[in-house]
Amino acid sequence: MTFRQFAFNNVLRNKRLYIAYFLSSMFTVMVFFTFAIFAFHPAFSNGSVNQNALLGMAAAGGIIYVFSFFFVLYSMSSFLQSRKKEFGLLIMLGATNKQIRLMVFLENILIGFFATVGGILAGLLFAKAILLVAENVLIISESLPFYFPTLATVVTFGSFMLLFFFISVFVSFILRTNKLTDLVKGDKQSKGEPKASIFLSVLAALLLLIGYGTAIYVEGVGVVYAMIPVIIVVTLGTYLLFTQLSVFFIRRFKNNTSIFWRKTNMLLFSDLSFRMKDNARTFFMVAIISTVAFSAIGSLYGFQSYLTKGVKEMNPFTVTYSPWRDDSKEIIENDINKINAILEEENVEAKMEDMELTYYEMLDQDRQVLITKASDYNRFAALIGEETLNLEKDKAIVVEQSDAMLTQGTKASEVLMASNVPLKSGEEIKPSHVIKSDVLGELNGYYVVNDDIYNQLGTVVRSDHSAAWKAEDGQTEQVIEAGRKLDERLDHKAFSVEYQLYEINKAFGPILFIGLFIGIVFFVSAGSFLYFRLFTDLDEEKRKFRSIAKIGLTETELKKVVNRQIALLFFSPIVVALVHGIVALTALSHFFDYNLTVESSLVLGSFALIQIVYFLIVRFFYVKQVKRMVF
Amino acid sequence: MLRLSKVSKIYEGKVAYRALTDINLEIEKGEFVSIMGPSGSGKTTLLNIISTNDMPTTGEVEIEGENPHKLKKNALAKFRRNELGFIFQDFNLLHTLTVEENIVLPLTLDGTRVKEMKEKARDIAESLGISAIMKKRTYEISGGQAQRVAIARAMIHKPKLLLADEPTGNLDSKASKDVMKMLEEINDKEKTSLLMVTHDPQAASYSDRVIFIRDGKLHSEIHRGENRQAFFQKIIDMLSLMGGDGNDFSSVRV
Ligand SMILES: Nc1ncnc2c1ncn2[C@@H]1O[C@H](COP(=O)(O)OP(=O)(O)O)[C@@H](O)[C@H]1O
Ligand SMILES: [Mg+2]
Numbered sequence: 077m078t079f080r081q082f083a084f085n086n087v088l089r090n091k092r093l094y095i096a097y098f099l100s101s102m103f104t105v106m107v108f109f110t111f112a113i114f115a116f117h118p119a120f121s122n123g124s125v126n127q128n129a130l131l132g133m134a135a136a137g138g139i140i141y142v143f144s145f146f147f148v149l150y151s152m153s154s155f156l157q158s159r160k161k162e163f164g165l166l167i168m169l170g171a172t173n174k175q176i177r178l179m180v181f182l183e184n185i186l187i188g189f190f191a192t193v194g195g196i197l198a199g200l201l202f203a204k205a206i207l208l209v210a211e212n213v214l215i216i217s218e219s220l221p222f223y224f225p226t227l228a229t230v231v232t233f234g235s236f237m238l239l240f241f242f243i244s245v246f247v248s249f250i251l252r253t254n255k256l257t258d259l260v261k262g263d264k265q266s267k268g269e270p271k272a273s274i275f276l277s278v279l280a281a282l283l284l285l286i287g288y289g290t291a292i293y294v295e296g297v298g299v300v301y302a303m304i305p306v307i308i309v310v311t312l313g314t315y316l317l318f319t320q321l322s323v324f325f326i327r328r329f330k331n332n333t334s335i336f337w338r339k340t341n342m343l344l345f346s347d348l349s350f351r352m353k354d355n356a357r358t359f360f361m362v363a364i365i366s367t368v369a370f371s372a373i374g375s376l377y378g379f380q381s382y383l384t385k386g387v388k389e390m391n392p393f394t395v396t397y398s399p400w401r402d403d404s405k406e407i408i409e410n411d412i413n414k415i416n417a418i419l420e421e422e423n424v425e426a427k428m429e430d431m432e433l434t435y436y437e438m439l440d441q442d443r444q445v446l447i448t449k450a451s452d453y454n455r456f457a458a459l460i461g462e463e464t465l466n467l468e469k470d471k472a473i474v475v476e477q478s479d480a481m482l483t484q485g486t487k488a489s490e491v492l493m494a495s496n497v498p499l500k501s502g503e504e505i506k507p508s509h510v511i512k513s514d515v516l517g518e519l520n521g522y523y524v525v526n527d528d529i530y531n532q533l534g535t536v537v538r539s540d541h542s543a544a545w546k547a548e549d550g551q552t553e554q555v556i557e558a559g560r561k562l563d564e565r566l567d568h569k570a571f572s573v574e575y576q577l578y579e580i581n582k583a584f585g586p587i588l589f590i591g592l593f594i595g596i597v598f599f600v601s602a603g604s605f606l607y608f609r610l611f612t613d614l615d616e617e618k619r620k621f622r623s624i625a626k627i628g629l630t631e632t633e634l635k636k637v638v639n640r641q642i643a644l645l646f647f648s649p650i651v652v653a654l655v656h657g658i659v660a661l662t663a664l665s666h667f668f669d670y671n672l673t674v675e676s677s678l679v680l681g682s683f684a685l686i687q688i689v690y691f692l693i694v695r696f697f698y699v700k701q702v703k704r705m706v707f
Numbered sequence: 708m709l710r711l712s713k714v715s716k717i718y719e720g721k722v723a724y725r726a727l728t729d730i731n732l733e734i735e736k737g738e739f740v741s742i743m744g745p746s747g748s749g750k751t752t753l754l755n756i757i758s759t760n761d762m763p764t765t766g767e768v769e770i771e772g773e774n775p776h777k778l779k780k781n782a783l784a785k786f787r788r789n790e791l792g793f794i795f796q797d798f799n800l801l802h803t804l805t806v807e808e809n810i811v812l813p814l815t816l817d818g819t820r821v822k823e824m825k826e827k828a829r830d831i832a833e834s835l836g837i838s839a840i841m842k843k844r845t846y847e848i849s850g851g852q853a854q855r856v857a858i859a860r861a862m863i864h865k866p867k868l869l870l871a872d873e874p875t876g877n878l879d880s881k882a883s884k885d886v887m888k889m890l891e892e893i894n895d896k897e898k899t900s901l902l903m904v905t906h907d908p909q910a911a912s913y914s915d916r917v918i919f920i921r922d923g924k925l926h927s928e929i930h931r932g933e934n935r936q937a938f939f940q941k942i943i944d945m946l947s948l949m950g951g952d953g954n955d956f957s958s959v960r961v
Contacts, residue, residue: 337808337815337824346803623799626760627813627860628788630781707780 084186097155098187098194100608104144105195105236106202107597111140112228113203114590136372136594141235143365147605149243150357152184154612156247177248184247188240192233199232200225206593270353272324280321283313291663299667306663314363314652318356322648326352340637343624348644351613355645358609362602362649363656366683369598370657374679375664376591378672380584384577391573392460392514393544394426394555395419395562399569401540408541415545415562415570422558424551429455430543433516434536440495444537446522447497449530457515459546465511467526472497472507477521488521497523499532516542599683602653603690606646610698618705625706634706638699646691654680708900709734709757709868714766716752716923726752727923730766734868737898739891741911742918743946749923750904751872757902758870759787771867788813792861792899796873798853800845800860807832807841810859831859835889851882858889862899869893871903875910887913908946912939921949 115133166176207222287310294302326349330336336345348355397415399408412430419426431452435444454464467473477488489510496504507523516522525533547555552574559575621634657680665672709732716727726749734740742750755761757768759775768776775786793799800809810831811824832838835855840848848856854874861869871890875883891913894901903914911917912935919926929945931938 333825334821337811337821339815339818342804342808342812342815346801346808350803620801623801624812625784626758626795626799627793628784628786628791629816630784632781633784633816 084182094155094183094187096608096611097151098191100151100604101148101187101191101240102195102198103604104147104601105192105232106199107601108137108140108144108236109196109199109228109232110203110206111137111594111597112232113199113225114593116225116227116231118223133590133594136368139365139368140597141239143361143601144236145239145243146361147601148239149246151608152243152247154354154608156180181244181248184240184244188237188244192236192240195236196229196232269327269350270319270323270356272320272327274324276316276320277324280313280316283309284317287313288659291659292666294663295666296669297667299663302663310656310659311364314656315360317652318359318363318649319353322356322359323349323352340633340640343633343637344640347613347617347620348641354612355609358605359649359652362605363652365598366602366650366653367656367660369595369602370653370680370683371660371664372591372598373595374657374661374672374676376588377679378661378664378668378670378675380581380588381672381675382668382670383580383584387573387576387580389514390517390519391571391576392462392546394424394547394574395545395559395570395572396517397430397541397543397566397570399541401538403541403569411566411569412543414566415543418558418561418565419545419547422554422561424547424554424558426545426547427459428543428545429459430541431456433518433540433542434533435538435540436534437537438495439498443520445492446516446518446520447530447533448516448522448524449527450524451527453515453524456544457513459544460515462513462515465524467524469526469528470505472505472523472525472529474507474510475516475518475522475524476510476512477519492521492523497525497529498534499529500534501532505529599686602649603687606649607694610642610645610694614698614701618702621702621706629706631703631707634702635699638702639695642691642695642698646687646694650684650687654684657683708736708771709902710767710769711757712767712769714753714756714763714768716749716756716761717764725923727756727763730920730923730925732918732925734900734902736900737894738916739894739901739914740903740916740918741914742902742904742920743906743908743911743942744920744926745949746906748921750906750920752923753920754870754872754902754904758791758793759783788816789864790867792864792866792869794854794857794861794869794871794874796876798845798850798857798877800853800856802845804845805841806837806843806845806848806856809845809856810863813860813864827863828859831863835859849882850878851885854878854882854886855889858886858893862893862897865897865899867900869899869901871901871905873905873907874903875905875907880909883907883910908939908942911942912936917942917945919945919949 115137163176167173203225204222287306290302291306291310326345330345330349336342395415397411399411403411412428416428431448433446433448435446438445450465450467457464465473474489474492493507493510496506498504505525555572555574556578559572559578562570562572563575621629625634658676661672661676661680665676711730711732714727714730714732715725718724718726730753742753744750752761756763757770759768762776767774770790775783775790778786801812804812807828810828811819814824814827828841829838832841835858837852837855837859840852840856845853845856854877858874869890874890875886878886887910890901890903893899901914903910905911912931914931916928916930918928926949927945929938929941
């Protein structure tokens with residue numbers, strides 16, 4: 077038997093030991109490949125998708141690759157750790173270091189090859205499944221069909237063979253003479269307790285505070301400039317948080333006997349502090365990739381909501397009609413008849429109102445201002461069930477500008493409140509107060525005046541006809557269809573909100589889908605990091621609990637310790653990621669000047685919920701495993 | 708204080724194996740009893756049944772008139788922790804804890820006050836001569852010290868019955884002697900009943916009585932007289948009388 081054969085058989089014989097390493101490598105390949113399938117999708121390369129979205133995807137692909145590298149390297153090192161005894165035996169039997177390094181190298185290449193092939197196959201299935209889900213959840217009618225991903229396959233295969241090759245070289249290089257003997261004799265005992273430097277711990281807290289502070293403080297375009305520095309500072313801060321600050325606190329905690337010696341705390345935290353070195357790495361990766369997931373999904377969802385909510389708010393009516401400026405009375409009448417006919421065609425039951433929007437020149441303002449009479453306003457308001465106004469004689473009020481307007485500086489209402497409504501007679505009416513209302517689709521704010529006063533206003537400088545329909549509830553599909561026809565036949569003069577939203581969602585669907593996909597992939601990888609972290613130490617845990625159970629450990633106590641241990645592992649990085657996510661989404665909402673509280677809570681809340689469910693499932697199996705061994 | 712009546716143990720498996728047959732045994736309060744026998748004769752099985760880590764197939768175990776095997780799981784764990792003390796061949800210490808923490812671990816689980824734990828640990832460490840290593844970690848101490856730490860942990864709650872499985876199995880003869888002297892002293896001073904499994908005649912000679920078992924059955928027993936050296940000789944004689952092959956007692960140290 078040649079040594080090469082020996083290495084090959086070694087893999088086959090120690091199946092169980094290799095399976096964990098193999099699966100985690102395969103999983104990594106699968107994630108990358110599934111991502112590549114979408115990134116190289118023909119639908120995106122024909123230019124229909126926003127350039128920025130493509131850039132974002134490329135960046136995400138790069139991040140996935142970098143994390144793949146660390147993840148494989150990390151799985152690899154815990155795999156080697158668990159084989160110390162085997163190496164020891166081989167050395168005692170006379171194997172040279174060179175032979176062992178060669179063996180490890182060959183094994184890695186072998187596992188890497190099969191993991192790559194397996195990952196690609198699994199990725200095909202996974203991608204197909206995701207597409208199925210996506211088609212049913214998002215509006216991406218046929219725009220993302222399944223295809224045979226030649227390019228993605230080539231890229232994935234190439235990148236991962238390269239990656240496994242480098243890792244194999246790297247690892248066998250690391251296993252130099254002294255390292256190998258270290259591995260052999262270096263059991264748990266030489267593993268010292270990690271120490272923390274006070275300086276770095278303080279630095280961690282400072283970096284996070286500075287990062288958070290900046291992210292929350294900056295507004296508007298400032299967000300863009302601050303983004304990169306803040307990301308760097310917070311990433312560094314997160315790393316130090318887990319490697320230094322948390323170690324620092326755990327050590328303080330361990331030195332405080334009144335806490336550390338309480339009940340099951342000693343059992344819980346003694347190991348935690350020893351494993352903090354390994355844990356810190358996992359925590360850091362999990363926190364960062366979860367943050368990426370939360371932010372990606374949160375931003376896209378927030379952006380979509382920003383777009384659609386603006387449209388919805390500005391257009392409370394089902395259909396609004398505004399003619400071109402030089403359209404004659406006949407054309408307008410003709411158009412309105414057409415609209416009514418189309419609505420009837422599609423069986424949409426709707427009520428209609430129309431009015432003239434009259435604009436006036438104002439003394440101290442550089443634009444023409446809309447002034448409406450209360451009765452007109454009220455007719456429109458009644459149509460959509462808004463509160464009507466009851467204006468006394470001599471009264472004028474100001475309607476606030478739309479929320480959708482991005483403003484830096486004075487609001488339109490302030491300007492309007494500051495000036496008076498001039499009458500023909502030279503008198504002026506002072507507006508009494510500001511209200512918020514979406515009744516008229518005027519972005520810049522306007523005056524509503526008593527009908528009597530309206531008749532005493534000066535010359536109208538501009539007059540637009542406006543007609544609005546409000547359909548009864550529950551006719552969405554007919555309304556969308558009618559909207560499509562209106563859009564085609566009325567030359568953009570008629571505007572249907574429902575149809576517009578449908579179009580926005582359709583255009584936004586694929587981008588949202590990719591964001592969602594990246595987010596989910598990242599989140600799932602984060603989950604699997606935690607899973608591997610937990611199960612790497614399973615044997616040691618079992619041994620520990622077994623030896624305490626011999627002296628007397630109740631099942632309740634065991635469950636309590638295990639429960640808290642897993643909870644700490646699963647929730648500390650996620651809580652950090654959630655805080656990061658909240659800060660990131662706050663910054664985003666400052667950038668848009670748009671309140672994202674609901675959207676953020678929804679996204680972050682869903683992730684938190686998923687994590688809780690995941691925690692419960694993993695805990696169930698883990699406790700079962702430990703209990704079987706211990707009792 | 709400990710009474711076994713007709714205890715048998717059958718290990719179920721592909722081939723059922725009868726490890727113990729009708730063992731009757733009684734230990735007085737404050738007595739120090741050793742159990743000897745060739746390897747595979749059922750010593751550990753017997754100790755596990757007494758320590759409630761294992762259930763007898765038939766027969767009864769009574770500790771101070773109470774049958775612990777009838778207790779519910781959680782109550783049983785508490786019983787073990789509060790009424791029994793354990794010493795193992797491999798010390799069974801947690802390497803992530805310091806010596807002191809290892810000693811107080813069983814007490815922490817019961818929610819004892821910190822001050823009380825500190826005092827108890829200090830007292831017992833003093834009497835076992837390990838005060839100087841209290842802050843050390845388990846890999847920084849020798850085997851003999853580790854076993855003394857284990858004894859301290861087993862004794863800190865003043866158990867009624869101390870059970871030891873090959874306590875000197877991993878120790879050199881000097882450390883073995885120290886540990887045995889310590890156990891003898893504990894038995895003497897605290898009047899703790901002590902049951903020890905060993906195949907080291909030197910260690911067994913510290914006890915009041917040695918029970919020999921073979922093939923899962925009681926074979927014979929001898930009592931210690933005034934002289935430990937003579938007792939030791941009697942044990943050696945009995946072992947050779949029992950035959951078996953001498954290799955089973957390879958750890959004989961004189
Ligand atoms: N869990 C078990 N299942 C089946 N057989 C066992 C088990 N534990 C011990 N035995 C068998 O019972 C016999 C007695 O074992 P043990 O009590 O460990 O002997 P020793 O006197 O060396 O401590 C041995 O033959 C052993 O193979
Ligand atoms: Mg044994």
